[in-house]
Amino acid sequence: xxxxxxxxxxxxxxxxxxxxxxxxxxxxxxxxxxxxxxxxxxxxxxxxxxxxxxxxxxxxxxxxxxxxxxxxxxxxxxxxxxxxxxxxxxxxxxxxxxxxxxxxxxxxxxx
Amino acid sequence: xxxxxxxxxxxxxxxxxxxxxxxxxxxxxxxxxxxxxxxxxxxxxxxxxxxxxxxxxxxxxxxxxxxxxxxxxxxxxxxxxxxxxxxxxxxxxxxxxxxxxxxxxxxxxxxxxxx
Numbered sequence: 001x002x003x004x005x006x007x008x009x010x011x012x013x014x015x016x017x018x019x020x021x022x023x024x025x026x027x028x029x030x031x032x033x034x035x036x037x038x039x040x041x042x043x044x045x046x047x048x049x050x051x052x053x054x055x056x057x058x059x060x061x062x063x064x065x066x067x068x069x070x071x072x073x074x075x076x077x078x079x080x081x082x083x084x085x086x087x088x089x090x091x092x093x094x095x096x097x098x099x100x101x102x103x104x105x106x107x108x109x110x111x
Numbered sequence: 112x113x114x115x116x117x118x119x120x121x122x123x124x125x126x127x128x129x130x131x132x133x134x135x136x137x138x139x140x141x142x143x144x145x146x147x148x149x150x151x152x153x154x155x156x157x158x159x160x161x162x163x164x165x166x167x168x169x170x171x172x173x174x175x176x177x178x179x180x181x182x183x184x185x186x187x188x189x190x191x192x193x194x195x196x197x198x199x200x201x202x203x204x205x206x207x208x209x210x211x212x213x214x215x216x217x218x219x220x221x222x223x224x225x226x
Contacts, residue, residue, distance in 0.1 A: 041199055043216040098143035098205045104154035
């Protein structure tokens with residue numbers, strides 16, 4: 001069983017569209033994250049949720065809206081996609097002991 | 112506040128020779144430190160972690176790292192490189208700020224293994 005699963009893995013879409021990336025974890029952890037990896041491989045936190053509550057929102061445009069329907073899910077919805085949104089998005093979860101488990105990543109290409 | 116500096120953006124070694132990937136950190140509290148590896152077009156895989164137990168940490172695939180508080184370093188080593196080790200490596204520091212857990216990634220080191 002995959003601990004953290006993200007869907008879709010690859011997504012190609014046009015500018016202006018709205019898209020969602022889903023994340024589910026089966027580890028029972030309270031804290032979930034979304035990270036963005038840019039073309040230079042730099043990883044930066046976007047959001048952190050703890051038990052469905054938003055904890056960190058790092059200067060992300062409000063076109064990005066995370067949704068956590070329950071502790072096991074943290075979805076990322078993006079409105080009005082722009083070229084600069086092309087990146088790899090990683091979902092992660094953190095339990096006790098500070099170990100972070102990441103999903104396989106979602107490669108988003110905006111054309 | 113916390114930060115991570117990976118001192119080399121690219122490291123190139125010959126197969127069978129030792130690997131050293133350098134990482135320095137800054138943290139105002141006792142941090143947890145990690146190394147992750149990312150193979151091309153793949154996700155992030157945990158190699159090893161330090162969480163204030165033994166200062167020499169052994170990870171998967173023969174990698175290990177030593178936490179040196181006096182030098183604020185957490186360098187990653189492997190005695191003998193294998194072709195399959197070619198990947199991007201990230202040093203990560205984790206700590207708590209208020210009610211939030213903060214993860215800060217280094218800028219990554221691209222490891223090339225030459226035959």
